[in-house]
Amino acid sequence: xxxxxxxxxxxxIALFMMASVSSNAQTPQMQALIGQSLSKIExxxxxxxxxxxxxxxxIDVLFPDSVLPKYQMALQSLNFSxxxxxxxxxxxxxxxxxxxxxxxxxxxxxxxxxxCTLRGFLYMVRIVQNPAQNGQRFYIDVMQNYEKALKINxxxxxxxxxxxxxxxxxxxxxxx
Amino acid sequence: MLLVACCAMSQTTVxxxxxxxxxxxxxANVFIIGTIDGCLTDSLGRFSFQTNKTCQMTLRxxxxxxxxxxxxxxxxxxxxxxxxxxxxxxxxxxxxxxxYSFGKSDNFKTMDALDVVMAGNSCGxxxxxxxxxxxTQMVGENGKLYVRGGxxxxxxxxxxxxxxxxxxxxxxxxxxxxxxFSPFLFKGINFSLxxxxxxxxxxxxxxxxxxxxxxxxxxxLGVSASLVDWNIGGTKAFTNSSLSFNADFxxxxxxxxxxxxxxxxxxxxxxxSGEAQYKTELSSATVxxxxxxYDLTSVGQHVDERHLSLNEHNIYANATLKTxxxxxxxxxxxxxxxxxxxxxxxxxTLGDHYHNLxxxxxxKAELRKVFSSVLKMSAGxxxxxxxxxxxxxxxxxxxxxxLPSAHIDAQVRVMPRLFLNVAARVERDWLLMPRTTxxxxxxxxxxxxxxxxQYSQTPEDDYIAKSGKRLTQSTADHAILSLQYSTGKTxxxxxxxxxxxxxxxxxxxxxxxxxxxxxxxTFDGYGTSRGFDIFVENHSLVKNLTTTMSYSFNDSxxxxxxxxxxxxxxxxxxxxxxxxxxxxxxxxIVGLAESYASGRKFPVGTTPCYNSVDANLTWLVSPKIIVxxxxxxxxxxxxxxxxxxxxxxxxxxxxxxxxxxxxxxxKNNKAYDISIF
Numbered sequence: 001x002x003x004x005x006x007x008x009x010x011x012x013i014a015l016f017m018m019a020s021v022s023s024n025a026q027t028p029q030m031q032a033l034i035g036q037s038l039s040k041i042e043x044x045x046x047x048x049x050x051x052x053x054x055x056x057x058x059i060d061v062l063f064p065d066s067v068l069p070k071y072q073m074a075l076q077s078l079n080f081s082x083x084x085x086x087x088x089x090x091x092x093x094x095x096x097x098x099x100x101x102x103x104x105x106x107x108x109x110x111x112x113x114x115x116c117t118l119r120g121f122l123y124m125v126r127i128v129q130n131p132a133q134n135g136q137r138f139y140i141d142v143m144q145n146y147e148k149a150l151k152i153n154x155x156x157x158x159x160x161x162x163x164x165x166x167x168x169x170x171x172x173x174x175x176x
Numbered sequence: 177m178l179l180v181a182c183c184a185m186s187q188t189t190v191x192x193x194x195x196x197x198x199x200x201x202x203x204a205n206v207f208i209i210g211t212i213d214g215c216l217t218d219s220l221g222r223f224s225f226q227t228n229k230t231c232q233m234t235l236r237x238x239x240x241x242x243x244x245x246x247x248x249x250x251x252x253x254x255x256x257x258x259x260x261x262x263x264x265x266x267x268x269x270x271x272x273x274x275x276y277s278f279g280k281s282d283n284f285k286t287m288d289a290l291d292v293v294m295a296g297n298s299c300g301x302x303x304x305x306x307x308x309x310x311x312t313q314m315v316g317e318n319g320k321l322y323v324r325g326g327x328x329x330x331x332x333x334x335x336x337x338x339x340x341x342x343x344x345x346x347x348x349x350x351x352x353x354x355x356x357f358s359p360f361l362f363k364g365i366n367f368s369l370x371x372x373x374x375x376x377x378x379x380x381x382x383x384x385x386x387x388x389x390x391x392x393x394x395x396x397l398g399v400s401a402s403l404v405d406w407n408i409g410g411t412k413a414f415t416n417s418s419l420s421f422n423a424d425f426x427x428x429x430x431x432x433x434x435x436x437x438x439x440x441x442x443x444x445x446x447x448x449s450g451e452a453q454y455k456t457e458l459s460s461a462t463v464x465x466x467x468x469x470y471d472l473t474s475v476g477q478h479v480d481e482r483h484l485s486l487n488e489h490n491i492y493a494n495a496t497l498k499t500x501x502x503x504x505x506x507x508x509x510x511x512x513x514x515x516x517x518x519x520x521x522x523x524x525t526l527g528d529h530y531h532n533l534x535x536x537x538x539x540k541a542e543l544r545k546v547f548s549s550v551l552k553m554s555a556g557x558x559x560x561x562x563x564x565x566x567x568x569x570x571x572x573x574x575x576x577x578x579l580p581s582a583h584i585d586a587q588v589r590v591m592p593r594l595f596l597n598v599a600a601r602v603e604r605d606w607l608l609m610p611r612t613t614x615x616x617x618x619x620x621x622x623x624x625x626x627x628x629x630q631y632s633q634t635p636e637d638d639y640i641a642k643s644g645k646r647l648t649q650s651t652a653d654h655a656i657l658s659l660q661y662s663t664g665k666t667x668x669x670x671x672x673x674x675x676x677x678x679x680x681x682x683x684x685x686x687x688x689x690x691x692x693x694x695x696x697x698t699f700d701g702y703g704t705s706r707g708f709d710i711f712v713e714n715h716s717l718v719k720n721l722t723t724t725m726s727y728s729f730n731d732s733x734x735x736x737x738x739x740x741x742x743x744x745x746x747x748x749x750x751x752x753x754x755x756x757x758x759x760x761x762x763x764x765i766v767g768l769a770e771s772y773a774s775g776r777k778f779p780v781g782t783t784p785c786y787n788s789v790d791a792n793l794t795w796l797v798s799p800k801i802i803v804x805x806x807x808x809x810x811x812x813x814x815x816x817x818x819x820x821x822x823x824x825x826x827x828x829x830x831x832x833x834x835x836x837x838x839x840x841x842x843k844n845n846k847a848y849d850i851s852i853f
Contacts, residue, residue, distance in 0.1 A: 054207075061236065062212070092240040092241070095241075147394040148393040151413075
C-alpha cells in the first residue's frame with residue numbers, strides 16, 4: 001500500500017494554501033514575517049521546512065496572542081510530517097502540532113473550521129505513517145473532522161481539497 | 177548616538193551548544209526574543225546564527241518535551257545551554273494503573289471499536305473482548321465479567337458516567353450472555369480492575385465506564401447481516417446535533433437448524449433491540465447526550481420435564497449534560513433509568529412462574545476544576561433509587577431503597593514526577609471510604625503506582641430481602657501495585673494485588689428464602705483475593721503483527737452465601753492465560769487467540785482445564801463492505817465449565833461456533849465505518 005502519490009498531492013495543496021495566508025494576517029509586520037518565512041521553503045529540501053517551522057515558532061513568541069503563527073506552525077509541521085512520515089523529527093513535530101491545535105482551541109479568535117481541518121490533517125498523517133494499522137483506526141476521525149470543517153465553513157478550500165485527496169488516496173491505497 | 181547606531185548596524189554571531197545534561201539535543205530552536213533571528217541545533221547540539229542585536233540580548237531555546245530555556249546575557253559565543261525535561265502537568269498525566277483503555281488514550285487511540293470486534297472470539301461483544309485482558313476469569317457457563325476473584329456483579333458498567341443496572345443480555349441457565357451495548361456506540365472504553373477513584377461507587381471489584389461518541393458530523397446509513405443477527409442503523413447529522421437510530425434482531429433459529437446443539441429448544445433464542453441517540457452541542461462549551469435502548473428477549477427450552485419459557489424486557493435510558501461554566505470549572509449532570517422485567521415459566525419446577533421487576537434511577541452531579549498545573553479537583557453527589565419486586569411461588573418481596581453518596585477527588589503533582597490522587601467517598605449510613613493512588617511517572621515509558629482504597633456495594637436484592645431488608649453494604653479493601661514499561665513497540669505491565677472482603681452476604685441453609693423480609697441472612701461473610709496479572713503487547717516481531725499475552729494468577733477464598741467454611745469460590749480458576757495474534761495482510765486482518773484456564777473447584781471435584789483456540793478473519797471487500805468471520809474452539813475440545821450438584825458436567829451448548837457477518841455502509845463517502853449508529 002503506497003501513499004507516495006497521496007503525499008505529493010497533499011503537499012501541493014498545502015503549499016498552494018500558503019498563498020491565502022497573507023490575506024488573513026492580523027498585522028502587516030506579522031504578515032511580512034510569515035510570508036518571508038514560508039517563501040524559504042523548498043519542497044525538495046526537508047531542512048528548509050524545518051527551518052521555516054522553527055521561524056514560525058519564533059514569530060509565535062513575538063505574537064503570542066495571534067492565531068495565525070500557530071495555525072501556520074501546525075500546518076507546516078503536518079506538511080513536513082506527511083512528506084517525511086518516518087523522519088526522526090516527525091514524531092516531535094506531530095506532538096507539537098497536537099499541542100498547538102489544542103492551544104488554538106482555547107483561543108477566542110481561532111476559526112473552528114481551521115482547527116477541524118488541522119485535526120483531520122493530523123489524523124491523516126497518522127494514516128500515512130502506518131496505513132495498515134492506522135487506516136481503519138483513524139479513517140473516521142479524518143472524515144469527521146473534514147466534514148465538520150466544511151459544515152462550519154463550506155468555503156474552506158484547504159478542508160475541501162484535503163478531504164478530496166484523502167478519499168482519492170484511500171481509494172488508491174485500497175485498490176478500488 | 178554613535179553607540180546606538182553601532183548597535184543597530186553591526187552583526188553579531190551567536191554560538192553555543194544545547195544539551196540535556198547528558199546528550200546533545202538536535203533540532204532545538206534557538207533564537208533571540210523579540211526577533212526571528214535564530215536557528216536549529218545540528219546533530220551535535222551546536223548552533224550558530226547572526227543577529228543585528230549587539231547589546232544585551234535575551235536568548236530563548238525551545239525543544240519538545242523540555243522546559244523553555246531563557247537566558248539574558250552579553251556573552252554571545254560558546255554558550256552552553258542545559259535543558260530540563262518538562263514536568264508533566266496534572267492535566268496531561270494519564271495514570272494507567274489497573275486500567276485498560278479502549279479508545280483514545282494519551283491523545284491517540286490505542287484500541288477502538290474495530291479492535292474490539294476483531295479481538296479473539298469476541299464476535300463484536302465488548303464483554304468477550306475484555307476477557308482477553310489479564311485479571312478476568314474464564315467463566316464459560318455465563319460469559320460475564322469476573323475480575324480478580326470477584327463475583328460478576330462486583331463489576332459495574334457506566335455509560336457516560338451513569339450506571340447501567342443490567343449491562344448483559346439474558347439467556348437460559350448455562351448459556352453464554354453478551355454485553356447489551358454495541359462497541360460502536362463508544363469512543364472510549366476504560367476497564368478498571370480495581371483501585372478506581374471516588375467517582376465510582378456500588379462496585380466492589382471493578383468498573384467499566386464507557387463514553388459514547390460525539391455529535392456526528394455526517395449522515396450515515398448501514399446494514400449488517402449474519403446467520404444469527406440482522407441490523408439496520410443510521411444517523412442524521414444537523415448543524416450542531418445528530419440523531420441516530422439502530423434496530424437489531426438476533427435469532428438462533430436458523431443457526432440451530434443448520435447446526436443443532438446439545439439443548440432442546442422449544443423456542444430459539446431471540447432478541448429484538450432498538451436504540452436511539454440524540455446528541456447536541458448547545459454551545460461550544462455545552463454538550464447534551466441522550467440515549468435510550470430497549471431489548472426484548474425471548475427463549476424457550478425443554479429441560480427435563482419442563483418447558484422453560486423466558487421473556488425479558490430491558491430498558492435503559494440516560495441523559496447527560498456537560499458544560500464549562502467559566503473560570504476553569506466544568507459541571508456534569510446526568511440521570512439514568514434502568515427497567516428490567518423478567519418472566520419465566522417452568523423456571524425450576526413444572527408449572528412454576530418466576531416474576532422479577534427491577535428498576536433503578538441514577539442521578540448524579542459533579543463539579544470539576546483544574547486549579548493549576550499541579551492541582552485538579554472534582555466533587556460530586558449521586559443517588560441510586562431502586563425498586564425491586566419478586567414473586568416466585570410463596571417467596572416474594574418488594575424492596576424500595578435509595579443509596580445517596582458524595583465524593584471528592586483531588587489530584588496533586590507532589591513533585592515533578594510524582595502524582596498523588598486522594599479521594600473520599602461517603603455512602604449511605606455515613607460509610608466513609610478513603611482511596612489513594614501514588615504514581616511515579618518519570619517519562620512516557622515508565623509508570624509505577626501504588627493504590628489503596630475501600631469500596632462498597634449493596635448485595636443483590638435477593639440477599640437484602642433474605643436479611644430482613646437490611647441495607648448493610650459489603651466492602652472490599654484494595655491494595656494494588658502497578659508497574660508499566662513501554663517502548664514504542666512493546667508494552668509490559670505487571671500488577672500484584674490484594675483484596676480483603678468484609679460484610680459479604682451469608683445465610684443459614686435452614687432459613688427458608690425470601691420470607692417477606694424476616695429471613696435469617698446476615699452480612700458476616702468475609703474473604704480475600706490475591707494474585708498478580710501480567711500483560712505484554714508487542715508490535716515488533718513481524719511487520720503488521722500484533723501479539724498480546726495476558727496471564728493472571730489468583731488465589732481467593734471466601735465465606736459467603738451458603739458456604740459453611742471459607743473456600744475458593746467455584747467461579748475462580750487459579751491460572752488464566754490468553755495469547756492473541758493479529759496480522760494484517762493487505763485488506764485482510766487475521767486474528768488467532770488461545771485461551772487457557774486451570775480447573776475450577778466444586779464439591780464433586782475439580783473441572784479439567786479449559787482450552788480454546790479461536791480464529792477470526794476480517795476482510796475489507798471494499799471501503800464500504802466489511803466481511804467478518806470467526807470460528808471459536810477450532811480444535812473442538814469439549815470444555816467442562818462446571819459441575820452440577822449431582823456431578824453432571826456443564827459444557828457449552830456446542831463445541832464450535834462459526835460466525836460470518838457482512839457489514840455494508842450505504843453512504844457514498846464512508847468506509848471502514850460499520851458504526852452506523
